[in-house]
Every structure is written in structure tokens, then in C-alpha cells.
Amino acid sequence: MDTLLMELFTSLKGGLNCILKTTKRVLNRRINNSCNLGGINIGDFNAHSDVWCSCGTNNEAGNSLQRFMLDTPESCLLPPKDFPTRINYSNGSYTTIDLAFASPSLGNSHTIYTVNEPTLFSDHNSFVIQWKQQDQDSEPSSPRFSIQKANWSEFDEALKSMEIDKMLMLAEEVDQKIEIFQGKLLEAAEKTIPKNKHNLKGQKSTPWWNEDCEEAKKRNEEEKTRV
Incomplete structure (x- = not known):
């Protein structure tokens, strides 16, 4: 499977909206070219939303991502709700701001888990996404x-x-x-x-x-x- 990996980062206010629009255009072009093409978007979005985190508040980045998810069925959220990606060492609480999106063909066959490694000297937990290898030749073509x-x-x-x-x-x-x-x-x-x-x-x-x-x-x- 031909797969596009995109890592997203922006420090500018309003920059996330621009990135999401570009991501959507890229996904649409690839989906139109072939239904078997996969896309993965990973990044520290700094986005708070009750959709993926019981944080009790939504910020601008979170609202932008929610609109992106509604407008882009070609991309699905991979981490489950309250997936701990960042720890607040002052009170020991976790939030979910590092997110990953993938095309449905990839999102239906994955496992995801965090790697809590203190030697990384970061308040963000790394996470690993694994996909089950599919035998393309054994898949029957649907009429x-x-x-x-x-x-x-x-x-x-x-x-x-x-x-x-x-x-x-x-x-x-x-x-x-x-x-x-x-x-x-x-x-x-x-x-x-x-x-x-x-x-x-x-x-x-x-x-x-x-x-x-x-x-x-x-x-x-x-x-x-x-x-």
C-alpha cells in the first residue's frame, strides 16, 4: 500500500486551520486517485476537545479539529478517548493533545499504545501505532x-x-x-x-x-x- 505520512506542527495562531485545509486537499487528491492509498497525519496539535479527552474544555485548535473530522470522512481519529499523551507534572493529570489520523483503510486495523519512558526528558509520552499487514492478493473484489x-x-x-x-x-x-x-x-x-x-x-x-x-x-x- 502506498502511504503518505504527514507530521504537523504550528506555533502560529490560526495556523492549524491553514494546515488542516492543506491536509484535506492532499487527502482528497489521493482518495480520488485510488481508494487503496493510505494517509497518516500525526502531530502535537495542542487541541483540547471533549471528543478525545475528558478535559472539560474546548480550545480553538480543538474546535478546528472537530470541524476537520466532520468535513473529512477520508480521515479517522486513531487514539481512543483519554489516551494519555501529555502529563502535567504539577498535579499528575494527563491530557490528549498528541493525535494521529489515518484513512479508513488504515484506521480499521491498528493497535496503539503509549511508551512512558522517563529517559526521554519530555512531558509528552511517545506512542506507537502498529498496523496489521493485509494480504492484498487474498482480498476478493466486491462487485x-x-x-x-x-x-x-x-x-x-x-x-x-x-x-x-x-x-x-x-x-x-x-x-x-x-x-x-x-x-x-x-x-x-x-x-x-x-x-x-x-x-x-x-x-x-x-x-x-x-x-x-x-x-x-x-x-x-x-x-x-x-x-
């Missing part, structure tokens, strides 16, 4: 929906017969509604849209994603970089 051969009239009829509106009204949480809607779309697609076997290994097939969606996503990313 992909062939949109060009879809029978859209049968697809519409299949959706209507499922009475999705009634099911969505019964669901109380937004996440439940989304899960129901996506599940029914896939169910209808399985019945009415044929598949081919030319999908890239590990790439999840969805019937609603096509070239128009890809182009719209690229335009959206370009607009964000101008803000």
Missing part, C-alpha cells in the same frame, strides 16, 4: 452496481412497495432514519440494478453514487478552499 444497465422504472416501483415514508415516520432518531433510507435504497438496487466485477478491492459499492455526484463533490471542495 459494483452498473448504473448504465439499471432498470429505473422497476427501481421506483420497488421503492414505492417498501412504504419508506411510513417507516421513516416511526423512527425517532435522525441516524435511524438515515440507516433505514440507505438500507431500502440498497435493497431496491439489489433487486433491479445489475452488478459488474470490475470494482477496486475494498471499495464499497453504492447505487446512488455516480459521476455527477463525484463532480459535485469536487466543485464543493474547490469552493471550500476559496473561503
Whole structure:
């Protein structure tokens, strides 16, 4: 697997936002080129957030990272919550400000642990990330929906017969509604849209994603970089 390692550091106020925008552009270019490319971002972000640390407060860097995580599904946080990376020797408390992000293909098969070594003369704990080697040749390629051969009239009829509106009204949480809607779309697609076997290994097939969606996503990313 071709993997990009990025170590991030900034001492300038507002510099983290600039770095995160650049990181997002790099990730998007690599994701668009191949779904098997991996990316790892590691750094002392000095970012406080209740998402990854029970510190009771969020700072500007933490809020920036939270927005980055929401806007960038191509990158997932590796350390678990309250992962101790920095110790405050005055009171013995720990915080999580050294973080690591990776593409989902890497984030799903890792172990992470700290190395508390006093001889390093630092108030930061080093941490080690290990990935399980995957046998690419043994991975079966998943079939992909062939949109060009879809029978859209049968697809519409299949959706209507499922009475999705009634099911969505019964669901109380937004996440439940989304899960129901996506599940029914896939169910209808399985019945009415044929598949081919030319999908890239590990790439999840969805019937609603096509070239128009890809182009719209690229335009959206370009607009964000101008803000």
C-alpha cells in the first residue's frame, strides 16, 4: 500500500486551520486517485476537545479539529478517548493533545499504545501505532452496481412497495432514519440494478453514487478552499 505520512506542527495562531485545509486537499487528491492509498497525519496539535479527552474544555485548535473530522470522512481519529499523551507534572493529570489520523483503510486495523519512558526528558509520552499487514492478493473484489444497465422504472416501483415514508415516520432518531433510507435504497438496487466485477478491492459499492455526484463533490471542495 502506498502511504503518505504527514507530521504537523504550528506555533502560529490560526495556523492549524491553514494546515488542516492543506491536509484535506492532499487527502482528497489521493482518495480520488485510488481508494487503496493510505494517509497518516500525526502531530502535537495542542487541541483540547471533549471528543478525545475528558478535559472539560474546548480550545480553538480543538474546535478546528472537530470541524476537520466532520468535513473529512477520508480521515479517522486513531487514539481512543483519554489516551494519555501529555502529563502535567504539577498535579499528575494527563491530557490528549498528541493525535494521529489515518484513512479508513488504515484506521480499521491498528493497535496503539503509549511508551512512558522517563529517559526521554519530555512531558509528552511517545506512542506507537502498529498496523496489521493485509494480504492484498487474498482480498476478493466486491462487485459494483452498473448504473448504465439499471432498470429505473422497476427501481421506483420497488421503492414505492417498501412504504419508506411510513417507516421513516416511526423512527425517532435522525441516524435511524438515515440507516433505514440507505438500507431500502440498497435493497431496491439489489433487486433491479445489475452488478459488474470490475470494482477496486475494498471499495464499497453504492447505487446512488455516480459521476455527477463525484463532480459535485469536487466543485464543493474547490469552493471550500476559496473561503
